[in-house]
Amino acid sequence: MKLKALPSYGKLMSVERFIMLVDKGYLIDYDGSGCYATDTQISDIDIHPSDGENKVRDTVERYPEFTHVMWFNR
Numbered sequence: 001m002k003l004k005a006l007p008s009y010g011k012l013m014s015v016e017r018f019i020m021l022v023d024k025g026y027l028i029d030y031d032g033s034g035c036y037a038t039d040t041q042i043s044d045i046d047i048h049p050s051d052g053e054n055k056v057r058d059t060v061e062r063y064p065e066f067t068h069v070m071w072f073n074r
Helices: 015-023 049-062
Strands: 003-005 011-014 032-037 041-047 068-073
Touching (some): 015 049, 015 068, 041 049
Antiparallel strands (some): 003 041, 011 068, 032 041, 032 068
């Protein structure tokens, strides 16, 4: 896993907000994708709405520094 500075584009949101937006159907795979992130850095681990809440929570448990998702619209 590699971390680098957040890009100047994209939408940074908390993991909880990402899960809520996916659960409500506001984000789907067709809309784009993201990467796990901290509040200041982005990782090289992709995240997709279709990953499901369990996989997202498992990843966050494995990497507790990931408190955010950097989302990139299509």
